[in-house]
Amino acid sequence: MRSPALLTPLQTAVLAFLILTGPSLQCASPRGSGRRLRMGNRTPLVYKQHVPNVSENTLGASGLAEGRINKEDPRFKKLVTNDNPDIIFRDEEGDGSDRIMTQRCKDKLKILAISVMNTWQGVKLRVTEAWDDDGHHAKDSLHYEGRAVDITTSDKDRAKYGMLAKLAVEAGFDWVYFESRGHIHCSVKSDSSAAIKIGGCFPPLATVYTEHRGTINMEDLRVGEKVLSLMADGVLGYSEVVSFLDRDDKRTGMYFSITTRDLRTITLTDKHLIYTSTTNSSSIESYVANYAQTVQVGQFVLINDNNSEPRPSQVTNVTSHTLSGVYAPLTYDGTIVVNGVVTSCYGIINSERIAHLSCSPFRWMHTISKYIPFISRDTEQDGIHWYAEFLYSVGRIFLSPDLLYIV
Incomplete structure (x- = not known):
């Protein structure tokens, strides 16, 4: 794991600027106008729900x-x-x-x-x-x-x-x-409870589809590989894995398994963001990033059918269980298709705009490192990445309390 001390003053200043201004920029789309990312919808609970x-x-x-x-x-x-x-x-x-x-x-x-x-x-x-x-x-x-x-x-x-x-x-x-x-x-x-310490992750046997190796398990995914993701224009494409925000094959986490009518099952931790809609719409604008634990039977998620555009599939079952191993890959586009279901790379922060914007310096450094030899690239690490720890610590101070899940 790299130490934060390796950051130059300029890098630190840029990072701090984006973090501190994040709340004021949350209404702007960080990925262009092709896909509008929104916070979870405020639908009231009904009696006995x-x-x-x-x-x-x-x-x-x-x-x-x-x-x-x-x-x-x-x-x-x-x-x-x-x-x-x-x-x-x-x-x-x-x-x-x-x-x-x-x-x-x-x-x-x-x-x-x-x-x-x-x-x-x-x-x-x-x-x-x-x-x-x-x-x-x-x-x-x-x-x-x-x-x-x-x-x-x-x-x-x-x-x-x-x-x-x-x-x-x-x-x-x-x-x-x-x-x-x-x-x-x-x-x-x-x-x-140790369960409250887990952020947004996938289990080791979750599958992703890579550009050159086909379908592999999450535990075999490496930094630098390109995986199937949802791009800014709403179509599926390959996005490079910048880092793992968390990676630990021994830690146990509480997971939710969401199964659709098309028999796609995605398993992810409770505070991981996944795109859901209350209507059977193929429009990306109809989907919002919500915590996995809030997904209800009858809602719709986006799945991949080997086409360029994802399509909706209705949720038929939601279960919870504990599993060993936590993996949180971060792609350049901030999305990833896992077990054939489109999901976000982010968790804990209940605003994908802020989460994606806050990781901008990290993605920039990864890109720059390809062309400037003396800038070290991120490598495989165990545990929570120092950058993710830093974002969470700063977020506790500067983000409004309804946006950040406090553990």
């Missing part, structure tokens, strides 16, 4: 319950008190228990509170239930561990609750459920 579409206590959502926490439990000291003035706490018990939760839950509520105020003028987020030890919930309820909250808006306008649930999904809650007409239920993984 939950995201992701798996059970709460599974690894694909908030994970297994770790046991009830009472005030005498040593784990109680690890819970935190939420005193956010932008959140209204019901506190019907009168003991402040509705303010007690895990740090991860507190972080997600902070993001959600900002989104609520930005969406509805004069309205705040309201928490009606958080940590609880009164035994009124199901045996394995995550309320007993401070990992779940029940929320409404401060005006108690039930017409807003579907959108409130959608905002909670965007805020990064690991499971969101439009549970009743009177509230939305949200929960998070345990603070100690």
